Amino acid sequence: MTAHLNETTSIAVSDFLLNCFVRSTSWQHWLSLPLSLLFLLAMGANGILLITIRLEASLHEPMYYLLSLLSLLDIMLCLTVIPKVLAMLWFDLRSISFSACFLQMFIMNCFLAMESCTFMVMAYDRYVAICHPL
Template identity: 80%
Template sequence: MTSPTNDSTALVSEFLLICFPNYQAWQHWLSLPLSLLFLLAMGANATLLLTIWREAALHQPMYYLLSLLSLLDMVLCLTVIPKVLAIFWFDLRSISFSACFLQMFIMNSFLTMESCTFMVMAYDRYVAICHPLRYPSIITDRFVAKASVFILSRNALTTAPIPILTARLHYCGGNVIENCICTNMSVSRLSCDNFTLNRIYQFVAGWTLLGSDFILVFLSYAFILRAVLRLKAEGAAMKALSTCGSHFILILFFSTVLLVVVLTNVARKRVPFDILILLNVLHHLVPPALNPIVYGFRTKELKQGCQKLLQRGL
C-alpha cells in the first residue's frame, strides 16, 4: 500500500476511513437513525422534484430554485451517507485515492452551492414582498438560468483548489483517516508535507463564500421584516412572517451547524473528536431532510401538486 517514492499516488493508493474511533461498539446503532434520515431526505427531495416536473402550474422561477436546492441536497446525501452506512454495516472502510478527493471536491463545492442558493432564494422572497409589482419582470426564467450558472461556476471554481492542493501533498506515512468522510483537514494531517497553504486557502475561501452569502441573506430578511411590519392588510403580515420566518430559521440552522463544525475543528483538542465526526455527518444529512419539508411542502401549490402526484400513483 505504501512505497518510498516521490509520487503521492504511488505512496498511498487508498485510504481507510475509521468512523468514531473511540466508540466502535455503538456505531451500528447509529446507522438506524442515519438510514431513516437518508431515506427521508432522498424520498422528500425526489417527490418535490417529481411534483414540480409533472405539474405545469409549478413551472415558475421560485419552484425552479427549489428544484436546484433539492438536486444539491440529493447529491450531497449520495456522496456521503451511502459510504458511511457501508462502513457501519459491512466494514467497507477503504476508499481509493481518487474517490476520496472527488468526495472532498463535491462536499466543499456543493455545500457552498447550497449556501449560495439560499441567498438567491432570499433575494427572490425580498423582491416578492418588497417589490411585488416588479417581481414578474425581475424574477424570470432567464434570471433563474443566470443565477444557476453563477451558483455552479462560482463555487465549483473557488473550491476546486482545495482537493487539488490536498492531492498534491505526499502521503508517505499512515493512510488511516479518523473520520467517516474525506474532509480536507482529516486527509491533510496524514501527509508528510506542510499543508499550511491548504489550510489558509480553505479558511479564506470558505469564509468569503459562506460569509458573503449569509450577510446578503440577513440583509434580505431584514428588509423583508421591515416591509412586513408595514403591511396593513389583516393577516398579511402574519402570513409573510410565517413563510419567511421558517425559511430564515432553516438557513440559520444550516449556518449554525457549519459554524459549530468549524469551531470544533479549531478547538479539536478541547472537544471529543467523535462529536466533530458526528457533526460533519449530520451536516450532510439533516438540512437535506428538512429543506423540502420547510421550503416546499408548506407551500399550498406544492401540497396540491404532491397530492395529485400521489393520487396518480406517481
C-alpha cells in the same frame, strides 16, 4: 502521495483508513438504522418534491424552480457521503482511495457552495418580491 520515514525510506500512500466514531461493532448496526432511515426519508421527500413540481403546472414559477434545484443539490449531497458511511457501518469497509476521497471532498465543497448560492438567490428573490413589487 508519499510518506517519508527517516529521510531514506518512502512509502506510497494510496488508501486512507477511515475511523468511525464508534469502536464497538455491536453499536455500529444500531447507529446505521437511523442513518439509513434518514437517508431514505431525504431521498424520498426530495424525489416527491421534484415530481410534484414537474407534474403540477401551477408550480412552474421561478421560486419552485429554485426549490427543485435545492432538492437536486440535497440529493447529490446525500448520495456523496451517506452510502460510504453506511458501507463503513454495515460491511466494515473503512478504506478509501486517495482519488475517491479527493472526488468526494470536491463534490461536497462544490455542491455546498452551490446550495449556499441557491439560498442567496432565493432570499434575493423574496426581497425583490416584498420590497419592490411589480
